[in-house]
Amino acid sequence: RIQDRLAAVGRLASAVAHEIRNPLTSIAGSAHMLVSIPALADEHRQLFRIIVRESERLNQILSEFLDYSRERQYNFTPTDLVCLLEETLTLLPNRSAAPQRGVVITTDLSVPVAPTFADGDKLRQVIWNLCDNALRAMPQGGELRVALQRDSDFWVITVADSGRGISPESIENIFEPFQSGFPGGTGLGLAIVYQIVQAHSGHIAVLSAPGQGTEFTLHLRCLDPGEIPAAAPALAAATH
Ligand SMILES: Nc1ncnc2c1ncn2[C@@H]1O[C@H](COP(=O)(O)OP(=O)(O)OP(=O)(O)O)[C@@H](O)[C@H]1O
Ligand SMILES: [Mg+2]
Structure with missing residues (x-):
């Protein structure tokens, strides 16, 4: 029973991870475009860079988590x-x-x-x-x-x-x-x-x-x- 519950929690977590992906991609893509606006003040460009960097990091965490939570196939x-x-x-x-x-x-x-x-x-x-x-x-x-x-x-x-x-x-x-x-x-x-x-x-x-x-x-x-x-x-x- 505990195993079943853990499996259910795992499925929920990976569904959430999946759902976060799409909006995250939009955020990262938009911030990426904003960075290249020529008239931007340096400090503002820096802030957009932080958004880009952190969303990339978040995306990487999601990928690693999805990799971890997916059912592994073994070939013994x-x-x-x-x-x-x-x-x-x-x-x-x-x-x-x-x-x-x-x-x-x-x-x-x-x-x-x-x-x-x-x-x-x-x-x-x-x-x-x-x-x-x-x-x-x-x-x-x-x-x-x-x-x-x-x-x-x-x-x-x-x-x-x-x-x-x-x-x-x-x-x-x-x-x-x-x-x-x-x-x-x-x-x-x-x-x-x-x-x-x-x-x-x-x-x-x-x-x-x-x-x-x-x-x-x-x-x-x-x-x-x-x-x-x-x-x-x-x-x-x-x-x-
Ligand atoms: N050989 C080690 N010496 C000292 N601390 C260790 C060692 N192995 C693991 N740890 C500690 O255990 C934590 C968990 O290790 P784990 O490999 O799961 O994650 P990570 O290395 O931080 O990230 P990831 O492996 O996902 O890139 C490490 O962050 C570190 O604090
Ligand atoms: Mg490690």
């Missing part, structure tokens, strides 16, 4: 976490908008291959969101450490940074949407992470204190070679 296949982590971490220095001056990225993958049953694209997003936050928490530089090891039936991935850390009050609702403490952040990164991890029947936890860095720990069930469907011969071969 046997996936190697070692490969997935290596790929994601290779892209990180080039693609992340977060500051990374003076950041050392270390990886400690204790096994050559780590099969699990997952939607690879969604898990890449999980790792990406965690690493992006870690970089944002270390504007002055530091260490981002990503590790993978096995603990009985689970793969345990840790993403740890030496950044500013998180206060106990913020930790309480850190996986809820729109909880942001980063400048310009929307606060959806970890809410999406949580959704995806849930869909994988996994588990995520966070350990942090202000000034002490932060460590996220992700548990995902191992896929044993015997369980690999015949449709995944490449991965099956890699694990033997």
Whole structure:
């Protein structure tokens, strides 16, 4: 019942987000045209620029929210976490908008291959969101450490940074949407992470204190070679 109610609230929220879009587009478009009036005093032009900038920002929040609240389609296949982590971490220095001056990225993958049953694209997003936050928490530089090891039936991935850390009050609702403490952040990164991890029947936890860095720990069930469907011969071969 609680699930049903939450789903209804979610649908309502996304309907509202949708409805706000059209008038917002008109506001932004009009303000955009007003900015270019030649006779405008500088201070007035500045005010119109603020309207343009803030409506763009609002539009971005709506897009991200709609992206968050839409039903996600999952495509589960046997996936190697070692490969997935290596790929994601290779892209990180080039693609992340977060500051990374003076950041050392270390990886400690204790096994050559780590099969699990997952939607690879969604898990890449999980790792990406965690690493992006870690970089944002270390504007002055530091260490981002990503590790993978096995603990009985689970793969345990840790993403740890030496950044500013998180206060106990913020930790309480850190996986809820729109909880942001980063400048310009929307606060959806970890809410999406949580959704995806849930869909994988996994588990995520966070350990942090202000000034002490932060460590996220992700548990995902191992896929044993015997369980690999015949449709995944490449991965099956890699694990033997
Ligand atoms: N590694 C971290 N170190 C310090 N604080 C963190 C870390 N990860 C998350 N946080 C805190 O949790 C908040 C929520 O993170 P989340 O990724 O959900 O949102 P965001 O990064 O602010 O925005 P978005 O990811 O949507 O761009 C952050 O704003 C930050 O205050
Ligand atoms: Mg984030």
